[in-house]
Amino acid sequence: MNRIQTIAGLRENPDVDVLVIGGGINGISVFRELALQGVDVLLAEKGDYCGGASAALSRMVHGGLRYLENGEFKLVRESLLERDRLLKNAPHYVAPLPTTVPIFDLFSGIANGAFRFLGLSRRPGRRGALVIKTGLAMYDFFTAARRIVPTHKFRSRAETLKVWPAINPAIRNSATYYDAWVSHPERLGTEMLRDTMNEKPSARALNYARISLGDAGLALNDGLSGEPVAVKPRLVVN
Ligand SMILES: Cc1cc2nc3c(=O)[nH]c(=O)nc-3n(C[C@H](O)[C@H](O)[C@H](O)COP(=O)(O)OP(=O)(O)OC[C@H]3O[C@@H](n4cnc5c(N)ncnc54)[C@H](O)[C@@H]3O)c2cc1C
CATH class of the missing domain: 3.50.50.60 (FAD/NAD(P)-binding domain)
Structure with a gap:
């Protein structure tokens, strides 16, 4: 009307x-x-x-990787479903967004993640290889049945330095995973x-x-x- x-x-x-x-x-x-x-x-x-x-948003269409630390698995699963629906239904506005995380140690974030999971802390902190690898494996698991964006790639120090020779030499690993972004x-x-x-x-x-x-x-x-x-x-x- x-x-x-x-x-x-x-x-x-x-x-x-x-x-x-x-x-x-x-x-x-x-x-x-x-x-x-x-x-x-x-x-x-x-x-x-x-x-x-x-x-006026930052234009990210994400599944909420960091909410996994709070134990919000249902929320992340649902957000990933919505993300994939947008990628499928609106490819003229929504595209995959590769995101790379530099990682400097192995164990960081485990205690903090556990505290957050138990609701004892909301403090953000550095995440180590174990926490990031676990989160990204879950991200891939939640989307396995659809597989609209590639699974994550975890790199050793040598592989990371080969791709980004100028990166901080203290790097231990790097991980690239996919979310999405909306242009308009x-x-x-x-x-x-x-x-x-x-x-x-x-x-x-x-x-x-x-x-x-x-x-x-x-x-x-x-x-x-x-x-x-x-x-x-x-x-x-x-
Ligand atoms: C800085 C920032 C970054 C963000 N980044 C992201 C991101 O990367 N990814 C993501 O998914 N989300 C992001 N968000 C969140 C996202 O922008 C919001 O969740 C979403 O846009 C909210 O939509 P809405 O329709 O509820 O509100 P709005 O889009 O604000 O709509 C409310 C509307 O109500 C109208 N209105 C108000 N009062 C009246 C009235 N009396 N009569 C008639 N109309 C009225 C307003 O004009 C307005 O258009 C971000 C938010 C902010 C602030």
């Missing part, structure tokens, strides 16, 4: 089942899920879609929005539409006309 139709429709009948406030990646995703399931949903974004944090996160968001509108032309989404709470309840401020429009949702996703 276009902007004029959406605003005219709300003026006629402000009732809506779900109002999603904020058109960042999370708001758009919630909007998409609900709209595709036939729920009457309205998405309102006060500025440009994906103009907030969703355009905001485009990924707007593409999901367009996809939703194509699938469900009756879905309603507005940008330049700030939601505020006044004495009369929720109102949507149409940024183009400056006019407020009442909205009466049964449920708000903020």
Whole structure:
């Protein structure tokens, strides 16, 4: 539905089942899920879609390797699944990201990792070969059934110095593993929005539409006309 139709429709009948406030990646995703399931949903974004944090991230799409130290295996497994889905479904924006870790000793990080696992410490510290090798082996194990990015490569000191002759000579090993990066996160968001509108032309989404709470309840401020429009949702996703 276009902007004029959406605003005219709300003026006629402000009732809506779900109002999603904020058109960042999370708001758009919630909007998409609900709209595709036939729920009457309205998405309102006060500025440009994906103009907030969703355009300003570091652009990493990672499985959360370091969360393994906290014992968050379920979270890492789920993040890796999402990472691989993005690599598969959006190869025009998401690409593999090789990452190399320099390693200077064997045992560092074992005690710290155990403390973190037990919730006794949140202090980051240097990780040795054993901790890194274990983490990367788990990373590979979690993705074994899909194998979208290559498995990690662990190098000896000699192999490392051969690849990077100018590296700190105190190096012991190096490890290269793969995560992913997203080149244009905001485009990924707007593409999901367009996809939703194509699938469900009756879905309603507005940008330049700030939601505020006044004495009369929720109102949507149409940024183009400056006019407020009442909205009466049964449920708000903020
Ligand atoms: C510095 C930094 C680096 C990051 N790096 C990464 C990374 O590498 N990888 C990664 O996966 N994640 C990263 N993140 C996290 C990621 O950016 C966020 O988790 C994600 O963008 C949050 O999306 P969102 O939709 O919840 O929020 P946002 O994208 O901020 O969307 C919220 C939207 O709500 C709108 N809004 C607010 N109030 C109203 C209102 N009253 N009416 C209407 N609209 C309103 C805003 O305009 C905004 O567009 C990073 C975050 C930061 C800050």
